[in-house]
Amino acid sequence: MKNICLPIYLLVFGLCWSLNTGSAQSGSQWESLSAADGSEPVQRHEAAFVRIGEKFYLLGGRGIRPVSIYDPQSQTWTLGQKPPVEIHHFQPVVYNDKVYIIGALTGQYPGETPLPKVIIYDPATDEWSEGATIPENRRRGSAGLSVYKDKIYIACGIKDGHRGDHKTWLDVYDPQTNTWEQLPDAPRARDHFQAVVVKHKLYLVGGRRSAAPDNVFNDLEGKVDVYDLKKGTWSTISEELPTKRAGLFLATVPKNKIVVLGGETGDQQLAHSEMEVLNTKKGSWESWSPMIQGRHGTGAIVYKGQLIVASGCGNRGGSPELKTMEVYNLK
Template sequence: MRYLFSLLLLATLTACFIPPNGADSETGMADEVNLTGLWDSVTIADGSSPTARHEAAFVRVGEKAYLLGGRGVLPVDVLDLATMTWTAGASSPVEIHHFQPVVYRGEIYLMGAMTGRYPGEVPLPEIHIYDPIQNEWRTGATIPESRRRGGAGAVLHDDQIYLVCGITDGHRGGHVAWLDRYDPRADAWAQLPDAPRPRDHFQAVTHENKIYAAAGRTTVAAAGPFGNTIGAVDVYDIPSQTWRSLPDSLPTRRAGNAAIVLRDRLWLLGGESNTQKVAHAEVEVRSLPDGTWESLDSLSRGRHGTGVVRYGNQLIMASGCGNRGGKPELADVITAEIAVK
């Protein structure tokens, strides 16, 4: 009986596992995933809506997507992807913003995050973990004091969490090129080689044993916080522990963007910059095998400070901020149809 229970548990975990950080379950196959139509706003049948927020996270676990964090102490908003309806979950234990979520063994890890008010936010000293099944928060491992920062990229690869770059002093400065690896099973940290350049306010992705750091900026509030955007894409090869920079730059430089890998293509969506007041709506895709960028249909409304998830033949984004900076915070959902070619 115990053996049968173990098999059923393994099957359930396998069925519910969704690769985190924008990684698609079919990454590595040669086929392309492309948009087949324009982005549309979603009308929620029962009238439910997410909490207006930005500098937050939107991530999928199984048949649901979770909107977490943002400025202030906010509840987790849960989107049932089958019915496209929202319910409210538990509020975060502290204010958590400027982070990229990692899904590990069915739980959502928040690390490389900030707390506090602009421009002097401080890095959170611990990992905070949300359990979707129990709708509960708990405090995880302590981050080494000398490596704490917010606005960092975070990805999962082979049960190891990689924390990429970030900023140590809110929006005032202290941007770093650090790369750290955290083993949640052993509760052990390791320092790895620095990236070619620091960056913050971005999302990292993984693909074929590599970590991609794209977009973002080096924030200096006193000089205007939306400048210093970065066009270079830096790539860390995990087996060899070496960095390189791609020869081509991001066509539209911005920070606060969402990122996802679908098959062999890196997608960058939305963001903010000093070139325009309204948040960016650009959707730009880079073919990782042949190194070419392509512009796809723009978001129906630009936004920054949120994420993107894939569910079946849809890409979905929720909330975020409609202009650069902090207002207006959005409480909507947009989707676009995708297809494999």
């Protein structure tokens, strides 16, 4: 097996980037990662963490915050441009090496409003732009997004900030033609969740039905709904997410598995640290080592045999916002 290893002074953080990946072994543990020069990302939550090429990007969050850019080769953070508008509660997708944001919220809790247009970030130029107008009758935030065959699928979400009007909607957007199509509704509504495609199926995992002010955190959704992108039909996996939670984030790893990380619930103050993994072939769950720091409202990256998380919020709600980053070897 050929390895690409970082400079020797960072080996204390367990960072050896492997060209080969497989299933994670039970002995793997999360380890902290710090920048070589002491630089840090901008603290944020209800935001996103994505990889484009050889760099990682933290985007959005409450308030208007500049992009934080991590270079794993130099192990340093730098700043990018601020977005044109406050963007939070969204799951980004990467298409043609640009970040597309659809189904986001803007404004203050609890009555945040859905953004009316697609927002695009181009890392090559460090520029933000507005894309197509989202059909007025299909706007919502806290939706789940994924790309399949050059089209972007937008699932569920919430219309009225954190107060209600939860959606079962499924839409598909074609960024090449700027056209929208409505697809069959999901079996159940949810917000504060994420979606991911494995093979030709779209998986909706976790989330809740927010209902401020009295029931924001507790109406959790454990069922995993699956949309067959070839057949155009919905089904539901028999085994529920073992730890029901919202504000979680997903990654796909080898052997058709979906990693579920972090989140928040009403029954504990600390954000969740659990890592639970769905074997999509068997429809069953595995428990892997928990993160060092529980967090919600961010994302996860798979890069050269490792799973990487950064930022987010350490408690239920909005504080403390984190600067930390962790890495997990997929052996």
